[in-house]
Amino acid sequence: GNSVTQMEGPVTLSEEAFLTINCTYTATGYPSLFWYVQYPGEGLQLLLKATKADDKGSNKGFEATYRKETTSFHLEKGSVQVSDSAVYFCALGLNTGGFKTIFGAGTRLFVKA
Amino acid sequence: DTEVTQTPKHLVMGMTNKKSLKCEQHMGHRAMYWYKQKAKKPPELMFVYSYEKLSINESVPSRFSPECPNSSLLNLHLHALQPEDSALYLCASSQPTREINTIYFGEGSWLTVV
Numbered sequence: 213g214n215s216v217t218q219m220e221g222p223v224t225l226s227e228e229a230f231l232t233i234n235c236t237y238t239a240t241g242y243p244s245l246f247w248y249v250q251y252p253g254e255g256l257q258l259l260l261k262a263t264k265a266d267d268k269g270s271n272k273g274f275e276a277t278y279r280k281e282t283t284s285f286h287l288e289k290g291s292v293q294v295s296d297s298a299v300y301f302c303a304l305g306l307n308t309g310g311f312k313t314i315f316g317a318g319t320r321l322f323v324k325a
Numbered sequence: 326d327t328e329v330t331q332t333p334k335h336l337v338m339g340m341t342n343k344k345s346l347k348c349e350q351h352m353g354h355r356a357m358y359w360y361k362q363k364a365k366k367p368p369e370l371m372f373v374y375s376y377e378k379l380s381i382n383e384s385v386p387s388r389f390s391p392e393c394p395n396s397s398l399l400n401l402h403l404h405a406l407q408p409e410d411s412a413l414y415l416c417a418s419s420q421p422t423r424e425i426n427t428i429y430f431g432e433g434s435w436l437t438v439v
Contacts, residue, residue: 246427255331255415255432256368301367305428311356311421312381313428315367 214239216316218302224322225292233287233319235276235302243304245269245278245285246313250299259287259300292323328352329431331416337437340406346434348399348416356421357399358428359391362413374399375421406438 219234237243247259247269260269265280274289285302302316329350338344348357356375360368373381374393388410390402399416413435419428 244426248430255413256430258427258429261427305426311358311373311375311419311426311428312370314370318365318367 214243214304214306214312214314216302216304216314218300218316218319220317220319221299222320222322224324226324227294228291229323231287231289231292231296231321233300233302233321235285235287235316237283237285237302237304239283239304239306241306243306245276246303246305247274247276247285247287248301248303248315250301250318252298256301292321294323294325297321297323329416329418329429331414331431331434333434334432335435335437337439338403338406339439340408342406343402343404345403346401346414346416346436348401348431349397350416350418350429351397352418352429353396354418354420354429355396356419356428357393358417358419359399359401360415360417360430362415362433364412368415372401403436406436408438411437 215238244263246261248256249259260271262269262278268277276287299318299320301318305313332347359371362368371385372391377393392400413433415433416431417428420426
């Protein structure tokens with residue numbers, strides 16, 4: 213089946229630390245891959261996306277590369293800020309007779325000053 | 326600012342009430358979605374409308390009834406809900422093109438069933 217697996221949180225980092233959140237997927241066909249971020253009390257915002265193998269998505273200092281050979285889409289940021297504290301969801305998008313986005317369980321990030 | 330607008334932001338309803346959640350987008354998207362999100366969980370897909378027709382129903386109980394009056398509007402009618410239906414309900418939209426496209430979420434409606 214189609215699924216997304218993320219590293220469990222919470223992840224706690226100090227400001228300016230390096231961030232990696234691992235994400236792997238299982239999918240039939242050729243999915244697009246996304247990272248969404250959810251700040252407390254809010255809906256989801258698209259952070260970045262990649263639509264085919266070897267594409268790199270980037271936004272606000274975050275990056276992720278679509279690795280078909282390892283079925284991965286790990287999120288990285290070189291220097292986190294307190295304002296990056298949120299829940300991060302990895303997701304895949306498929307056209308299966310309708311457009312489905314399947315989310316991972318989410319990883320909560322706390323950044324301390 | 327999100328371009329998908331949901332109302333109300335908060336709703337408290339009794340188990341015998343009938344209420345509706347509303348969603349509007351003006352991005353010209355022709356696919357619209359309802360998701361349900363429980364605390365500390367990922368969003369779960371409920372319904373997908375494509376060109377104003379229901380294309381996916383993820384075996385949602387009939388006490389939830391979606392409606393898509395036109396390409397900009399999506400409603401979720403609620404009747405005889407249970408306390409376990411309390412959750413954040415997220416509306417989203419996208420272009421239903423052949424290529425997978427990004428879905429854009431509203432900020433959600435917080436529903437409490439008492």
